[in-house]
Amino acid sequence: MVENKVIVVTGAGGGMGEAIVKTLLTNGAVVVGLDIADDKMKLIDNERFSYETINLLHEQDVNEVFANVYEKHGQIDGLVNAAGIAQNSTSIEDVTLDQWNKINGINSTAVFLTCREATRYMKKKKSGSIVNIVSVAAVRPRPGLQAYVASKGAAEMFTKALALEVAPFGIRSNVLHPGPAETAMLGQFSKIGEDVDATKEEVFRQSVPLGSLIEPQDIAEGVLYLVSDNSKIVTGASLNIDGGRGI
Ligand SMILES: NC(=O)c1ccc[n+]([C@@H]2O[C@H](COP(=O)([O-])OP(=O)(O)OC[C@H]3O[C@@H](n4cnc5c(N)ncnc54)[C@H](O)[C@@H]3O)[C@@H](O)[C@H]2O)c1
Numbered sequence: 518m519v520e521n522k523v524i525v526v527t528g529a530g531g532g533m534g535e536a537i538v539k540t541l542l543t544n545g546a547v548v549v550g551l552d553i554a555d556d557k558m559k560l561i562d563n564e565r566f567s568y569e570t571i572n573l574l575h576e577q578d579v580n581e582v583f584a585n586v587y588e589k590h591g592q593i594d595g596l597v598n599a600a601g602i603a604q605n606s607t608s609i610e611d612v613t614l615d616q617w618n619k620i621n622g623i624n625s626t627a628v629f630l631t632c633r634e635a636t637r638y639m640k641k642k643k644s645g646s647i648v649n650i651v652s653v654a655a656v657r658p659r660p661g662l663q664a665y666v667a668s669k670g671a672a673e674m675f676t677k678a679l680a681l682e683v684a685p686f687g688i689r690s691n692v693l694h695p696g697p698a699e700t701a702m703l704g705q706f707s708k709i710g711e712d713v714d715a716t717k718e719e720v721f722r723q724s725v726p727l728g729s730l731i732e733p734q735d736i737a738e739g740v741l742y743l744v745s746d747n748s749k750i751v752t753g754a755s756l757n758i759d760g761g762r763g764i
Contacts, residue, residue: 518745520545523590525583527573527631528600530554532700533650535561536733537597537740542566544741549586551631552600573600573627583634592642595744596635598628598649598672603705606661617664624668629675632690636683645688648743649676650736651755653694653763662706673755680753689752691743696759697721698731726761 524541528534529550535557541548542563550558550568558568571578587593602623604616628649639645654662655669673692680690697703703721704713722730739758742748757763 518544518741518747519595521547522594522744523547523549523586523592524595524597524744525549525551525586525593525631525635526597526599527551527627528598528650529568530557531599531601532702533695533698533733533736534599536737537599538566540734540737540741541744544745546595547590551582573631574622576630579627579630580634583631583638587638593635593638594642594645596631596645596647597740597744598631598647600627601650601702603702604662604665606659606706606708606711608661609663612664620664621668621671624665625671625675628672632675632679636679636686636688639688640683640686643687645683645686646744646748647676647679647688647690648740649673649690649692650740651676651692651694653696653757653759655694656755657763659706661708665706677753684752689743689748691748691751691753692755693736693739693743694755694757694759694763695736696725696731696757696762698733698736700733703730724762725759726764729760731758731760 524546526538529538530552538548547565551571553572555570569582651673652669654666655673658666676690676692707713707716
């Protein structure tokens with residue numbers, strides 16, 4: 518499905534990112550991982566995998582990394598944006614401008630920066646597929662997560678606007694909405710001082726009609742579909758992988 522496609526995955530050092538990278542490698546892709554943390558990426562031993570430790574908010578570094586990938590491989594076929602940060606549930610009057618800017622920066626601005634560079638090179642081949650991991654919270658918000666929800670809403674509509682703009686160049690751009698997933702991030706949505714395990718069980722798991730948290734592999738399977746030619750007529754779509762949480 519993705520054999521020999523060159524696919525850049527941001528957040529490759531995270532819970533979903535790791536599963537996405539391994540699934541793409543299993544299916545024959547050439548994968549470049551990008552993350553600010555390299556502890557998981559450096560353990561992936563595959564000749565078709567390389568990685569860069571990078572802060573995705575540093576514009577010049579992002580530009581250089583995509584230029585280098587293109588120079589080395591001669592093509593960029595896919596971009597999967599899985600980098601992101603959570604927000605501790607916080608009353609609006611306690612959210613600082615710095616927190617707002619940081620959350621919106623990584624969850625939204627970094628998506629713009631990477632998509633801008635990826636499309637630059639995809640246009641040369643007149644094909645490509647972008648998958649932006651957003652969140653079902655963008656359409657089913659929770660109290661206290663206003664900055665996170667806003668950042669994800671921006672990423673969703675950006676992805677759709679981009680889909681329309683780059684369709685004439687054979688490039689697709691889709692949203693994947695995970696529901697509450699079993700990764701390190703989930704515990705970071707609790708209020709500070711709250712029992713994280715209890716919140717996972719009582720708030721998050723119980724919010725999923727199918728009754729279990731989403732596994733990183735569930736997300737990876739969706740990414741595989743959206744980045745592959747099996748979804749060649751799908752663009753501007755939002756795919757919920759959320760156990761029904763978005764209903
Ligand atoms: N876990 C959930 O319940 C859940 C639910 C819905 C959506 N999501 C979204 O799914 C995506 C993946 O989340 P995850 O659960 O794997 O989280 P995670 O925390 O395990 O992974 C996120 C990764 O992003 C990286 N990152 C953060 N800031 C960065 C920066 N400035 N530059 C480079 N890398 C940076 C982190 O180092 C981390 O490896 C995120 O966008 C998240 O918002 C997660």
